[in-house]
Amino acid sequence: MVTILKLHFKDSLGKDRYIKIAKPKKGLDKETVQKAMQLMVSAHLMQSEGADMLAIPLGAKYVTTTEESVYSED
Amino acid sequence: MYVYKYRELIKAMVTFPSQWECVETNKIVSHCFFCALKQGLAERRTSMALAIQDRYEGYGCKVQYTIGSDENPKGKKYLFTHIASDHTDEQLLKFAEAVEMLFDGFLLEFDVINDTKITVGPADKKPAAPATEE
Numbered sequence: 743m744v745t746i747l748k749l750h751f752k753d754s755l756g757k758d759r760y761i762k763i764a765k766p767k768k769g770l771d772k773e774t775v776q777k778a779m780q781l782m783v784s785a786h787l788m789q790s791e792g793a794d795m796l797a798i799p800l801g802a803k804y805v806t807t808t809e810e811s812v813y814s815e816d
Numbered sequence: 817m818y819v820y821k822y823r824e825l826i827k828a829m830v831t832f833p834s835q836w837e838c839v840e841t842n843k844i845v846s847h848c849f850f851c852a853l854k855q856g857l858a859e860r861r862t863s864m865a866l867a868i869q870d871r872y873e874g875y876g877c878k879v880q881y882t883i884g885s886d887e888n889p890k891g892k893k894y895l896f897t898h899i900a901s902d903h904t905d906e907q908l909l910k911f912a913e914a915v916e917m918l919f920d921g922f923l924l925e926f927d928v929i930n931d932t933k934i935t936v937g938p939a940d941k942k943p944a945a946p947a948t949e950e
Contacts, residue, residue, distance in 0.1 A: 747918060765883075765892070767920045774917060781914035787879075787907045789900040 745806045749779055754794040761796075766804070775802045877901065878929040879908060885921035892921070899928070 747766035751759045761782075779799035788795035877899050882891035894915075900907070908926065916923045 761896075763918050764894070765885075765920050766918050770918065778914040778917040781910055781917075785907045785910040785914070787900055787903055787911045788896070788898045790898045795898055 743806055743808050745804055747775075747802060748805050749775075749782075749802045750800040751779070751783070751796045752798040752800055753790070754797040755791075757793070758800075759795050762805075770802075879911070879926055880929055881912065881915050881919075881926045882924040883915075883919045883921040884924040888921070891924045894919070895929075903928075 744764075745766070745768075747763040747770070749761040749763065751761070753759050776799065779796075779802065783796050783799055785796075786794055878895055878897050879899050881894045881896070883894060884891040896911075908928070912923055912926055
């Protein structure tokens with residue numbers, strides 16, 4: 743079972759942008775994640791096609807994936 | 817068309833300086849073109865054109881954060897792409913602060929990756945167009 747933290751932003755052109763964080767801290771609360779995302783936005787560090795990639799923080803969620811082996815020769 | 821890694825090419829030029837002769841340089845803000853003459857393996861001189869693609873300045877770069885933890889004391893590396901070419905240290909530090917708040921571990925170090933490569937082709941042809949961001 744693998745858990746990532748998926749951060750959802752809008753860029754300055756209105757396009758959805760995501761940052762996936764592997765091995766995130768567990769049990770992060772809304773305030774901490776909002777503060778971190780706001781810091782990322784205020785850094786203005788990422789750009790693509792002339793747009794600020796992280797312009798508006800929209801949300802964050804933990805995403806957990808599970809694997810169920812069907813076949814393996816190992 | 818051959819693609820040399822920057823360090824490999826510099827090593828070759830330093831090890832065998834007589835094989836290379838820089839005949840033209842034209843430094844532009846984002847990248848640098850120059851032509852050189854290379855001594856061919858079959859004792860014939862081959863004219864080569866080199867295009868240095870400095871993606872650090874012109875085509876975006878990457879920042880790599882190393883996060884240490886009890887499981888991984890030496891650190892696990894995380895790469896972020898699409899970093900603005902004209903970024904400042906203050907921007908990097910602000911982003912690093914956000915990263916440290918979310919990752920399970922502590923920030924050990926971060927590096928900006930200068931992703932330079934050099935494309936080599938015949939001198940009578942125009943050097944390859946700089947690569948675009950992935």
